[in-house]
Amino acid sequence: MELSEELSHYGELVKKKLSEAGIVIGDRVRVIDDTRVYEGILMPRPILGDENAIVIKLPNGYNIGIKIREGTRIEKISKVKHELKTSIIKEKTANNKPKVYIIGTGGTIASRVDYLTGAVYPALTPEDLYELIPELNDIAILETEQLFNIFSEDMNPQIWCKIAEKAYEKIMEGYDGIVIPHGTDTMGYTAAALSFAIRNTPIPIILTGAQRSSDRPSTDAALNMICSTIAASKAPFAEVAVVMHSTSDDESCTAHRGTKVRKCHTSRRDTFKTINGKPLAKIKPNGEIIMQTNDYNPRGKDISKVNLEAKFDDKVALIKVYPGISDEIIHYLIDRGYHGIVIEGTGLGHVPQNMIEALRRAVENGIPVVMTSQCLWGRINMNVYRRGVELLRIGVIPGEDMIPETALVKLMWTLAKTRDMKEVREIMTTNIAGEINVRSHYEV
Amino acid sequence: MNENLNYYEKVGLKVGLEVHQQINTKQKLFCKCPTIMVENGNFKTIKRFLRPSKSELGEVDPAALFEYMKHKEYIYEIPEEASCLVELDEEPPHELNQEALEVALMVALMLKSNPVDEVHVMRKVVIDGSNTTGFQRTAIIAMGGYVNDEEGNVEIKTLCLEEEAARKIAETEDKVIYRLDRLGIPLIEIATAPTIKTPQQARRVALRIGRILRATGMVKRGLGTIRQDLNISISNGARVEIKGVQDLNLIPKIVEYEVQRQLKLLEIRDELIRRGVKAEELESQIIDITEILKESKSKLIRKTVMEGGGVYAVKLRKFKGLLGMEIQPNRRFGTELSERAKLMGGVEGIIHSDELPGYGISQEDLNKIMKYMDVKDEDAIVIVCGKYENCKRALEAVVQRAREALIGVPEETRAANDDGTTRYSRPMPGAARMYPETDIRPIPITEDILNKIKSKLPEDPEETIRRYIVKYGLSRKLAEELIDSDRGKLFEEIVAKWSENATLIASTITYTINSLKNKGLPVENIKEESLKKIFDLISRGEMAKEAIPEVLEYITVNPNVDVEEAVKILGKGGISIEELEKIVREEIDKAKDVIRERGMKAMGLLMGRIMGIVRGRIDGKIVNETVKRMLEEELKSLKQS
Numbered sequence A: 001m002e003l004s005e006e007l008s009h010y011g012e013l014v015k016k017k018l019s020e021a022g023i024v025i026g027d028r029v030r031v032i033d034d035t036r037v038y039e040g041i042l043m044p045r046p047i048l049g050d051e052n053a054i055v056i057k058l059p060n061g062y063n064i065g066i067k068i069r070e071g072t073r074i075e076k077i078s079k080v081k082h083e084l085k086t087s088i089i090k091e092k093t094a095n096n097k098p099k100v101y102i103i104g105t106g107g108t109i110a111s112r113v114d115y116l117t118g119a120v121y122p123a124l125t126p127e128d129l130y131e132l133i134p135e136l137n138d139i140a141i142l143e144t145e146q147l148f149n150i151f152s153e154d155m156n157p158q159i160w161c162k163i164a165e166k167a168y169e170k171i172m173e174g175y176d177g178i179v180i181p182h183g184t185d186t187m188g189y190t191a192a193a194l195s196f197a198i199r200n201t202p203i204p205i206i207l208t209g210a211q212r213s214s215d216r217p218s219t220d221a222a223l224n225m226i227c228s229t230i231a232a233s234k235a236p237f238a239e240v241a242v243v244m245h246s247t248s249d250d251e252s253c254t255a256h257r258g259t260k261v262r263k264c265h266t267s268r269r270d271t272f273k274t275i276n277g278k279p280l281a282k283i284k285p286n287g288e289i290i291m292q293t294n295d296y297n298p299r300g301k302d303i304s305k306v307n308l309e310a311k312f313d314d315k316v317a318l319i320k321v322y323p324g325i326s327d328e329i330i331h332y333l334i335d336r337g338y339h340g341i342v343i344e345g346t347g348l349g350h351v352p353q354n355m356i357e358a359l360r361r362a363v364e365n366g367i368p369v370v371m372t373s374q375c376l377w378g379r380i381n382m383n384v385y386r387r388g389v390e391l392l393r394i395g396v397i398p399g400e401d402m403i404p405e406t407a408l409v410k411l412m413w414t415l416a417k418t419r420d421m422k423e424v425r426e427i428m429t430t431n432i433a434g435e436i437n438v439r440s441h442y443e444v
Numbered sequence B: 001m002n003e004n005l006n007y008y009e010k011v012g013l014k015v016g017l018e019v020h021q022q023i024n025t026k027q028k029l030f031c032k033c034p035t036i037m038v039e040n041g042n043f044k045t046i047k048r049f050l051r052p053s054k055s056e057l058g059e060v061d062p063a064a065l066f067e068y069m070k071h072k073e074y075i076y077e078i079p080e081e082a083s084c085l086v087e088l089d090e091e092p093p094h095e096l097n098q099e100a101l102e103v104a105l106m107v108a109l110m111l112k113s114n115p116v117d118e119v120h121v122m123r124k125v126v127i128d129g130s131n132t133t134g135f136q137r138t139a140i141i142a143m144g145g146y147v148n149d150e151e152g153n154v155e156i157k158t159l160c161l162e163e164e165a166a167r168k169i170a171e172t173e174d175k176v177i178y179r180l181d182r183l184g185i186p187l188i189e190i191a192t193a194p195t196i197k198t199p200q201q202a203r204r205v206a207l208r209i210g211r212i213l214r215a216t217g218m219v220k221r222g223l224g225t226i227r228q229d230l231n232i233s234i235s236n237g238a239r240v241e242i243k244g245v246q247d248l249n250l251i252p253k254i255v256e257y258e259v260q261r262q263l264k265l266l267e268i269r270d271e272l273i274r275r276g277v278k279a280e281e282l283e284s285q286i287i288d289i290t291e292i293l294k295e296s297k298s299k300l301i302r303k304t305v306m307e308g309g310g311v312y313a314v315k316l317r318k319f320k321g322l323l324g325m326e327i328q329p330n331r332r333f334g335t336e337l338s339e340r341a342k343l344m345g346g347v348e349g350i351i352h353s354d355e356l357p358g359y360g361i362s363q364e365d366l367n368k369i370m371k372y373m374d375v376k377d378e379d380a381i382v383i384v385c386g387k388y389e390n391c392k393r394a395l396e397a398v399v400q401r402a403r404e405a406l407i408g409v410p411e412e413t414r415a416a417n418d419d420g421t422t423r424y425s426r427p428m429p430g431a432a433r434m435y436p437e438t439d440i441r442p443i444p445i446t447e448d449i450l451n452k453i454k455s456k457l458p459e460d461p462e463e464t465i466r467r468y469i470v471k472y473g474l475s476r477k478l479a480e481e482l483i484d485s486d487r488g489k490l491f492e493e494i495v496a497k498w499s500e501n502a503t504l505i506a507s508t509i510t511y512t513i514n515s516l517k518n519k520g521l522p523v524e525n526i527k528e529e530s531l532k533k534i535f536d537l538i539s540r541g542e543m544a545k546e547a548i549p550e551v552l553e554y555i556t557v558n559p560n561v562d563v564e565e566a567v568k569i570l571g572k573g574g575i576s577i578e579e580l581e582k583i584v585r586e587e588i589d590k591a592k593d594v595i596r597e598r599g600m601k602a603m604g605l606l607m608g609r610i611m612g613i614v615r616g617r618i619d620g621k622i623v624n625e626t627v628k629r630m631l632e633e634e635l636k637s638l639k640q641s
Helices: A012-021 A126-132 A157-172 A187-197 A221-234 A328-335 A353-364 A386-394 A404-417 A421-428 B002-011 B062-069 B098-110 B199-215 B248-274 B299-306 B333-345 B363-373 B388-404 B447-454 B461-472 B476-484 B488-497 B499-518 B528-539 B545-557 B563-569 B577-590 B592-614 B620-640
Strands: A028-032 A037-042 A053-057 A063-067 A073-078 A099-104 A111-114 A119-122 A141-146 A177-181 A205-208 A240-245 A253-257 A261-263 A272-274 A281-283 A289-291 A316-320 A340-345 A369-373 B014-022 B044-048 B073-078 B122-125 B135-143 B154-163 B167-171 B175-179 B186-192 B226-233 B240-245 B310-316 B326-328 B380-386 B412-416 B422-427 B434-436
Touching: A012 A073, A028 A053, A037 A063, A099 A157, A099 A221, A126 A141, A157 A177, A157 A187, A177 A221, A187 A205, A187 A240, A187 A261, A187 A404, A205 A221, A221 A240, A221 A253, A221 A281, A221 A289, A253 A272, A316 A328, A316 A404, A328 A353, A340 A353, A340 A404, A353 A369, A353 A386, A369 A404, A404 A421, B002 B248, B014 B199, B098 B135, B098 B154, B098 B186, B098 B199, B098 B447, B186 B199, B199 B226, B199 B248, B199 B461, B199 B476, B226 B248, B240 B248, B240 B422, B248 B326, B248 B333, B248 B422, B299 B310, B299 B380, B310 B363, B310 B388, B326 B333, B333 B380, B333 B388, B333 B422, B363 B380, B380 B388, B461 B476, B461 B488, B461 B499, B476 B488, B476 B499, B488 B499, B488 B528, B499 B528, B499 B545, B528 B545, B528 B563, B545 B563, B577 B592, B577 B620, B592 B620
Parallel strands: A099 A141, A099 A177, A177 A205, A205 A240, A316 A340, A340 A369, B073 B175, B240 B412
Antiparallel strands: A028 A037, A028 A073, A037 A053, A053 A063, A111 A119, A240 A253, A253 A281, A261 A272, A281 A289, B014 B186, B014 B226, B044 B073, B122 B135, B122 B434, B135 B154, B154 B186, B167 B175, B226 B240, B310 B380, B412 B422
């Protein structure tokens, strides 16, 4: 790392004193002010806080912040040697184990802590993974690739395409399964995108992540990674799925169908839920896979039918309706040349009266409008109340029991194929990748 | 004392102290849960595992690895009223509790310790399950300062604010049950430099720190709310950390016994070197001797075999006689091997050759084993019973400990027993187990906060004790008792109105209450208001001070009765001098014959009778004076007539 970058959160006074003394991050230093003397290793400064307080790591491992004033002296004691040891466990080669390909996208499913500096480094080589999660050794032969390193919230349709292309390539190369570690915030969107982009996958494509960072002993990443690798290796289903903790316990994970899954809690391990359907399976770290439904695409060997349709039209908006919402927002989208609108309506699929005209204008301008519900649970039905009937009459497409995010991704995918209103309606109301269940099952 | 000091100076004793004190804040350190314990209820539970984090340096902390090797599953009980998602490690920590920070700063200033300018919360890896996260959040608040002591001032190294661990409810071979109520209660940790020189000094320093903490009026009281750890070493020995000492009076004994233990271990090391033992000769080759012992009459072995287990042994070359050597009262070197075996293998214990024949194993059995294992006369063997996997782990741990004997004293963490001896608990945690808690921003300590705290800094408890002695004439013991009972404030309130009876007030609110407590009475029913009332009544002559214990006892058992009523019910309402004189007159009249016969010697008899009537209603001294005066008058008038 560049010196300037490491010192970037320090103030001018500190920078001046450090450069005068020839001190860089990681050096052992002595800080002397009127009454106090501290010795320790100079650390980078966190973004927040007093930029003229320097952070040093004391020999006992603690960090403290010391305010630097004009009269404070900072002396260099020594340069710290910092050698990185490489992994010690070597991959065990056994040809009869399934082969799983891991596509890193960012976030860290496994990481190492540098206790000297407190920095956390992602670990994604197979050797690192075997060392940090030794159980993986018994499950599969892993190959890894860090395709991206971006935050979940910075994902976008272009990146979905790159991930889909890479997954397609690996399917064609004959892997038994694919695991994609991914930040949890938008994992549901990526799961839906891959579900549409890769048609007829013969193998499971598993997205997984962590709600507790992988540097901590209590991380959920280890169990999630173990269960994901098990699913990729030998699950009977060949679908895109999110595999994460079933409950708050470290006991099992649940595989959720990529088009029916949603992040439902800001921080809990069991944040992902299947909405309007049954999860695919429960997976235990001992290798057991308990299917929760009979309705799934079975795993196969035939790669001749696999089709990559990785194109998304990003001129699509998702609008949540609320009491008092103005129609301006719809007019804005039309005027700005948007290609499609997904509405997260109230209840069975409603909007206030004042939006009707704007939506009519959208449809008349060749912009498909798809209705979903902010209830999340349940199906759209616009025949029950008059407002619904009005919306149907102007040409709003009922999104059935799709969750709004999936409807958004599907409309992006559809509009990349066709702008024909009839075709769009046809695709949007037909089940492509498990996103629509025509029967609503009673769930407890 | 000097002789003592010389002895400990010679062995190079160094003791460092760590005092952990729970703070009585309204909310926990990193969430808004109350700091209460929940004793009963049907708790929901969660099940978790922890993994050691590996550092970039490729190291795993030895203590962390040790816990992981035990393959434990952790069950957490979730009392709803005292835990939330933060304790469950299902929600990031909230901001650091400001109230707790202020208490910590207050203690820092009392110890003349320098607060840091910016507090950085760290994660200290602890994977015994006592923290759901696998680490304890801890931060240095201040450094430096000192505790004064008659054998020299002891420097304070650090003052930290940290979160209390979950409390352990039960433990079995493969799981530990914790309850989450205690997790996250703020804790102040004060660590001294290892410059304490004698066992008694260790106790005094702990006491002094405890008093300073209590002087804030903001710490929790009761069992387990304050704990001390001792770091003890001698020359050529090693730093041994003894955790969880609750009774201050046990500290000197623990230090003495640890010195003894380390000296003995050094003796053993020297003997092993003399015998030419090499670490590489101590192989953990485990031998199955179940078949050899199939004829044995030992009940233990028969039972093991019947349950499908086996009997396994290792040879410790040239260790004969050393396993039986006593290193602490009633604890032998063999005990140390046994503790490792129990912890690592889950076996019930070990049998070693220094205690054989025994346990039903006969000389004949022993001979057979020795022959089979090719054991020489100078060797020792260790035997364990049970499942092979367990025995293997147990015996490997035994050999490991035997190898460590060649270095002398292994660095380790031990736990205190009630008699002052200690038992093994785990290896010493490495230094490299700390990294920043990135979920919490650095917290500045501003001049404003420090000034605010300086303005309400409590009096140093040493100063308070001195004041009680000088101003109120209390004995040192009574003054200290007041401080340690936390009733100093109450004492000062009462004594302000009634200073001539300071000693009575002090002893009432300490000794008298303690003796009721020792009788098993619920003294928590005695309200401060009741105590104030009692002294009010006494000062107005409406109750005699002799009645204090009886009235207090009555109140503990009948908490709804107020003091005045209690006095009335017990018939302890005070009587006037006139009333007393009337009673004395009556008694003198009744005893005229005796008085005529025995003169002043009738005093005892009269006092006895009169006190029987007035005890607890008027000062005994007044009774005595009145009876004496009236008896003299009676005798004078008898003479005249």
